[in-house]
Amino acid sequence: MAGRRYRTAIVGAGGIAVAHVRALQGLAHRADLVAVADVDLGRARTFAERWDVPHAYDGVAELLDVQRLDLVHLCTPPEHHTPLALQCLRAGATVLVEKPPTLSLAEFDVLVAAEATSIAHVATVFQHRFGSAANRLRRMTAAGVLGRPLLATCATQWYRDDDYFAAPWRGTWESEGGGPTMGHGIHQFDLLLSILGPWRELTALAARQARPTDTEDVSMALVTFDNGALASVVNSVVSPRQTSTLRFDFENATVELEHLYGYDDRDWTLTPAPGHDALLAQWAAGADNVPSGHAAQFSAVFDALDRDEAPPVTTTDARRTMDFVASLYASAFIGDRVRSGLIGPDSPFATRMDGIGAPWKEPSIS
Structure with missing residues (x-):
């Protein structure tokens, strides 16, 4: 009621x-x-x-x-x-x-x-799914007024120093589950997935560049979607100039977002393709300026x-994002492309995100 x-x-x-x-x-x-x-x-x-x-x-x-x-x-x-x-x-x-x-x-x-x-x-x-601009972009994408999605870029380039990882649960597979892929960039690429829909396959890299962690501190993925769109995803905690960015190139317009930990309508821009200037008015007409965030x-x-x-976000929605995370780690550590849904119950990447073990993990001494 x-x-x-x-x-x-x-x-x-x-x-x-x-x-x-x-x-x-x-x-x-x-x-x-x-x-x-x-x-x-x-x-x-x-x-x-x-x-x-x-x-x-x-x-x-x-x-x-x-x-x-x-x-x-x-x-x-x-x-x-x-x-x-x-x-x-x-x-x-x-x-x-x-x-x-x-x-x-x-x-x-x-x-x-x-x-x-x-x-x-x-x-x-x-x-990040719930700001008014993201809701408007989902509606316009579903209505087809922007044309087909062709290309997207998604980057979470943040900075966390060594002291940040002094908390015993951070930077470990056992207690945090993963590095910036799990704990930082997940917000941005979850928003990406909510706009572009089901992803098909990805090829990824992950590395421990600088931080004293068991997990990665950088990861990257190239992704294809069921609708034919291509995307790149970057997740980092070693980037001194921090930013969170999304860019969607549709047939009829480019839609961009740049912020850090949350956005409102002013952080988004729409650039129409030649002959599609009317999209500017459609974009502005739905500008409620509800910020993203917990509220x-x-x-x-x-x-x-x-x-x-x-x-x-329902379990169906969240599982798609978690499957993306597990598949990114699997691709990075196995060195091969991974299709959506391939991580079944028998895969080592189903029970632990590091699966077979991160390549930088020091071998145990028996």
């Missing part, structure tokens, strides 16, 4: 939880943030006091037992996402999982199976729950 208020809780009181609580405060007419949980009860209490959250817990089991929740925001390190999401689903609480949703495709399929037997849902936080996605989540629908 429209206008329903949702009882929500945040699990994990680290940095990303601040983005969640701020977005929820802006949606206070739709959600009541009733509790926060963290393995460090002191940190949970400090977070609760700072943000005026009524209850703090040191475990999800007690949180779910005491509070009657509609929605749980998982803001923990990635290694904890799957077990915590399973607890939420068993309790009948829909769970909104920060990226990456799981450490592997196999883990993600566990969530898919659990969702199928629950009254609740799993959604992944890919907030935009949470609003869409509540809209879906009002309609008794699975909230965006």
Whole structure:
């Protein structure tokens, strides 16, 4: 029923939880943030006091037992996402999982199976899908007014120094699942995939150029899509001039985005091909200037729950992106192209993103 208020809780009181609580405060007419949980009860209490959250817990089991929740925001390190999401689903609480949703495709399929037997849902936080300009581009692409998509470029070139990786869960396959492909560039290429649709195959490279990590700090992929479009994807945490860019070359126009950690309509441009100047007016006509971000996605989540629908981004949507990640690593480490859907349950890249092992991994001494 429209206008329903949702009882929500945040699990994990680290940095990303601040983005969640701020977005929820802006949606206070739709959600009541009733509790926060963290393995460090002191940190949970400090977070609760700072943000005026009524209850703090040191475990999800007690949180779910005491509070009657509609929605749980998982803001923990990635290694904890799957077990915590399973607890939420068993309790009948829909769970909104920060990226990456799981450490592997196999883990993600566990969530898919659990969702199928629950009254609740799993959604992944890919907030770049939800700015008004991205929504407008999807509509215009689907309507065909831009012509066929021909070429795209997608680059997440960020900078994270050695100190950033001092947190013990960062930069490891076991706790973060991967490097910038999993934890940084995933937002940009998820937006790319949401615009261009199903991808067909890719050829990739990954390297550890400079950072003291087990994972890559740079990756690149060349991608073909079912609609015939070609794309390049770059993910980096070694780039001092930071930028996030997307460019789509359609038959009738080029559409470009440059930002860093979030965008609004002013960060996008449309350049019409000769003879298609009317597209400028169509682009401007839908300029609602809703920024990308957690608030935009949470609003869409509540809209879906009002309609008794699975909230965006669904497991079907997120699995396509996770398959892209696993396939990128497989291509880079095996040295061959990989087709969409090729990473089956028997593949080593299904259970771990590093699969057969990163080529820079030092051999163990027996």
